[in-house]
Structures are given as structure tokens and as C-alpha cells.
Amino acid sequence: MPKQIRFTKMQGAGNDFVVLDETSHRHGLTAEQYRFIADRHFGIGADQILTVRAAPSPEVDFEYLIHNADGGEVEQCGNGARCFARFVHDKGLTRKDTIRVQTMKGVITPQLMPDGRVTVDMGRPRFEPDEIPFNAENLHALKGPTDARRWQVPVDYPAGSHGSVLLTVVSMGNPHAVQLVDDVGNAPVNELGRLIEIHERFPERVNAGFMQIVSRDEIKLRVFERGVGETLACGTGACAAVVAGIHLGLLDLRVDVHTLGGRLTIAWSGDPRDSVFMTGPATTVFEGQIEIPDKL
Numbered sequence: 001m002p003k004q005i006r007f008t009k010m011q012g013a014g015n016d017f018v019v020l021d022e023t024s025h026r027h028g029l030t031a032e033q034y035r036f037i038a039d040r041h042f043g044i045g046a047d048q049i050l051t052v053r054a055a056p057s058p059e060v061d062f063e064y065l066i067h068n069a070d071g072g073e074v075e076q077c078g079n080g081a082r083c084f085a086r087f088v089h090d091k092g093l094t095r096k097d098t099i100r101v102q103t104m105k106g107v108i109t110p111q112l113m114p115d116g117r118v119t120v121d122m123g124r125p126r127f128e129p130d131e132i133p134f135n136a137e138n139l140h141a142l143k144g145p146t147d148a149r150r151w152q153v154p155v156d157y158p159a160g161s162h163g164s165v166l167l168t169v170v171s172m173g174n175p176h177a178v179q180l181v182d183d184v185g186n187a188p189v190n191e192l193g194r195l196i197e198i199h200e201r202f203p204e205r206v207n208a209g210f211m212q213i214v215s216r217d218e219i220k221l222r223v224f225e226r227g228v229g230e231t232l233a234c235g236t237g238a239c240a241a242v243v244a245g246i247h248l249g250l251l252d253l254r255v256d257v258h259t260l261g262g263r264l265t266i267a268w269s270g271d272p273r274d275s276v277f278m279t280g281p282a283t284t285v286f287e288g289q290i291e292i293p294d295k296l
């Protein structure tokens with residue numbers, strides 16, 4: 001039986017989402033049906049689908065699930081967290097401005113700010129290979145000025161050539177591999193990003209970030225997202241890039257991140273025990289209803 005589903009289309013710095021309200025009724029969607037919704041020709045079109053559910057425990061206000069455009073469920077989404085907060089507030093599902101929400105990999109806390117932007121406590125970053133996950137066996141790690149490590153990862157290019165990339169691997173709940181580039185405009189985001197995303201050293205695949213340092217408090221960033229491809233912005237990618245830059249001694253503790261879709265601001269103390277804070281926009285674009293076929 002096809003499902004008639006109401007949805008809200010949103011975007012945060014150009015990273016776009018379909019938001020589904022399952023606080024009172026669950027749609028029971030399959031990975032194929034999430035893929036259909038995200039499809040920019042046969043469905044609505046989105047980088048991710050965000051599903052809002054009632055709190056699973058008294059410690060939080062809501063739960064929210066994240067599915068990439070390829071239909072796979074993932075642990076974390078930074079731009080999505082801001083849009084989630086805007087959605088539950090504007091729909092009257094909460095009167096709180098600071099909202100605790102359970103995601104697959106922990107609790108995050110978005111806060112609606114008076115200027116219309118949203119600040120999210122994204123939790124602490126993790127660097128150990130098994131926390132990414134990343135198979136670092138027999139790899140050479142270059143030590144940075146702190147205990148920062150960059151890993152020289154061999155890559156085989158489609159044209160048959162071989163090379164290696166110097167990656168800082170960081171988990172924000174979801175996996176990120178960040179590399180420094182001189183000019184994001186010329187970075188091989190699609191060719192190399194695709195190779196890194198599915199690299200055998202990342203058993204859960206990975207988001208591939210390309211960071212250009214503009215100054216100690218400003219970077220440009222492009223991200224080839226796991227399960228999507230290049231997006232106009234990646235919130236957890238911005239967190240991972242700034243954390244990598246601070247960890248390597250290249251950035252100050254509050255950084256403006258210029259993405260293709262807009263500006264995000266990331267702050268971190270530099271202490272791995274401390275949370276990363278991300279601030280950015282969250283915009284509702286339109287509301288709608290769609291019929292989801294049951295056979296796809």
C-alpha cells in the first residue's frame with residue numbers, strides 16, 4: 001500500500017533535508033524508500049532525511065534519526081541538528097530554546113539563538129583509530145606539534161597511478177578524514193573524495209574533507225560526504241576540519257568556516273575532553289506531501 005507522507009523541506013548552509021515528523025506515528029520506511037525521497041528526479045531531493053521522534057528517555061526531549069541520500073542510517077549530522085531544532089520549535093513540538101536530542105551516537109544540544117542562528121553542542125571529538133573507525137595497521141603516522149597524528153594513506157587512482165594522501169582522522173560521532181589543500185577551488189574533491197569515501201582503511205566508509213587555511217581563524221572547506229557525494233556544506237565536517245586544524249596547531253579556538261553554501265562558526269577549547277560548538281543557519285524552504293510507492 002503506498003504511503004502518503006507529509007514532509008518539511010529545510011536547509012542549513014545549503015545542505016538540504018527532508019524532515020519527517022514521527023512523534024505520533026511511524027511511517028516504517030525502508031532504505032529504498034528513503035532513497036526514493038532523497039532522489040532529485042523521482043522524489044523530493046535531499047542530502048539527508050531527518051526523522052523526528054518522541055523522547056526515548058526522560059534525559060532528552062526528542063530522538064532524531066539521520067539517513068543519507070543512499071538510504072543508509074548514520075550517526076550524526078551537524079547542519080541537520082540545527083534544522084531539527086528549528087523544526088520542532090516552529091511546529092510547536094517544544095517551547096524550549098535549548099533542546100536535548102538523542103542521536104544514534106549520543107546526545108547533542110542545539111540552542112536557538114536570538115539572531116536566528118542555531119548553536120549546537122556537538123559533543124567531543126575522538127581521534128583514536130578504533131573510534132573512527134580507521135584501520136591504521138602498518139601505516140606511518142606523522143606526529144603534529146601536539147599529540148596530533150596525520151596518517152599517510154596509500155590511494156590507487158582510477159587511471160592506474162598510485163599515490164598517498166595525508167589524512168587527519170576525526171570522529172564527531174560520524175567518521176571524517178581531513179586533508180589540507182592550497183586552494184579548495186582546485187581540489188580534486190570528486191575524484192579523490194570518492195576514493196577516500198570507500199577506502200578499505202575505513203570499514204564504515206568516511207566523509208572526506210578538503211580544508212584550505214585562510215588565516216588562524218578562517219578556513220574554506222569542501223566535503224565529499226559519505227553516502228551522498230559533495231554537498232554545499234557539512235556541519236560535522238566543519239567541526240572535524242577545525243578540530244584537526246587546532247589539533248595540528250594551525251588554527252585558533254574559534255574559526256569561521258566558509259563552505260559553498262554559507263558560513264559556519266566552530267569553537268573548540270583544544271581539549272579532547274571538551275565539546276565542539278557549531279553555529280550556523282537553519283531555514284525552512286517549503287512544506288509538502290508525497291506518495292511513497294511500496295514497491296521500488
Ligand SMILES: N[C@H](CCC[C@H](N)C(=O)O)C(=O)O
Nearest residue numbers: 077078079174226234235236
Ligand atoms: N554524510 C554524513 C552524515 C551527514 C553529515 C552532514 N550533512 C552534516 O551536516 O554533518 C555521514 O555519512 O556521516
